[in-house]
Amino acid sequence: MKTGLKSQQKVKNSKDFSVIKAEKGAGLGLKTKVPFKKGDFIIEYIGIRKENKDIEYHTGKYLFEVNSKYTIDGSPRWNLARYINHSCKPNSEVEISRDGKIKIEAIKNIKEGEEITYDYGKEYFDEFIKPIGCKCSKCIMKKSK
Numbered sequence: 553m554k555t556g557l558k559s560q561q562k563v564k565n566s567k568d569f570s571v572i573k574a575e576k577g578a579g580l581g582l583k584t585k586v587p588f589k590k591g592d593f594i595i596e597y598i599g600i601r602k603e604n605k606d607i608e609y610h611t612g613k614y615l616f617e618v619n620s621k622y623t624i625d626g627s628p629r630w631n632l633a634r635y636i637n638h639s640c641k642p643n644s645e646v647e648i649s650r651d652g653k654i655k656i657e658a659i660k661n662i663k664e665g666e667e668i669t670y671d672y673g674k675e676y677f678d679e680f681i682k683p684i685g686c687k688c689s690k691c692i693m694k695k696s697k
């Protein structure tokens with residue numbers, strides 16, 4: 553059996569996305585190779601499911617609490633959704649399904665070649681983004697005016 557097969561299967565439609573250097577600022581981003589319509593499911597934020605009681609908060613940027621019991625640790629590289637950057641004017645949002653899946657959905661029409669972004673939420677913003685300054689396109693534009 554080839555190694556890596558398992559992780560490939562976990563990433564659905566991974567060929568539809570490419571990891572890019574973010575246009576502005578440092579770091580990486582996730583760009584789509586296919587268009588999405590408003591309301592479309594884009595990608596699932598996948599990872600290792602952990603019980604909240606086993607998790608020390610503030611230890612990882614990729615922890616995603618899905619409900620009062622579980623958190624998804626999305627740090628593995630096969631979780632393509634971890635490359636999605638925060639934006640204060642995003643084109644997608646996070647929906648947590650009843651079975652505890654983290655789904656990224658389009659909130660506007662997205663063209664092929666666009667970078668996927670969502671709003672990380674206030675808690676994350678205050679802890680990780682505020683101290684270094686937000687580098688999303690909206691904030692960069694505001695600064696340059």
Ligand SMILES: [Zn+2]
Pocket residue numbers: 639640641686687688689690691
């Ligand atoms: Zn911003």
